Amino acid sequence: MASPILLALVPSQGPTAGGNTVTIIGIGLSGATSVLFGGTPAITYTVQFDGAxxxxxxxxxGTVPVTVTTPGGTSNSLNYTYQAAVAPVILALVPPFGLGVGGVPVLIVGNHLTSATAVLFGSTPATSFTVLGDGAILATSPPGSGTVSVTVVSPAGVSNPAAFTYI
Structure with missing residues (x-):
């Protein structure tokens, strides 16, 4: 029985906190007895078939070698890079104003928005919000008055403020 061969990690990077899943693609992976990220075992792993x-x-x-061990031996290694989480950034609000009664759909354009856990208009949470991707969130404004700072909250931190004016 030959040692397994690793061909790819998808994705090959992720957060320092771990907890995300990675698909390991290779040859001869059936019967895997361990999956190591550096010297640390994977939290869990499931052999899908001989190739995944x-x-x-x-x-x-940092960057660590990933290896798989089977009864045939230990595989070659592929690199996995841990990346520190980055706080969200707001570039624009469209529109930057809305009715005082709330209910206005507001497109938040920015970066690192995927892991948003809250959208705040001042200290009031958005009525609802949907993450459209890493660069956009669609939020519904709550009732309010005056000009408030809109912020996006994520596990990595709070975004810069963007002004939203109630009319």
Whole structure:
């Protein structure tokens, strides 16, 4: 029985906190007895078929070698890079104003918006919000008055403020 061969990690990077899943693509992965990220075992892993394993990444830092061990031996290694989470950034609000009664759909354009856990208009949460992708969120304004700062909250931090004016 030959040692397994690793061909790709999808994705090959993720957060330092771990907990995300990675698909390990290779040859001879059936019967895997361990999946290591550096010297740390994967939180869990499941052999999908001889050519793929889905592994839950442990916490870590930097770039580490990923290996799979089977009864045939230990595979070659592929690099996995841990990346620090980045706080969201707001570039624009469209529109930057709305009715005082709320209910206005507001497109928040920016970066690093995927992991948003809240959208605040001043200290009031948006009535609802939908993450459209890393660069956009569609939020519904709550009732309010005056000019308030809109911010996006994520596990990595709070975004810069963007002005929203109630009319």
């Amino acid at each position: 394993i889905i592994a839950t990444v442990p916490a870590g830092t």
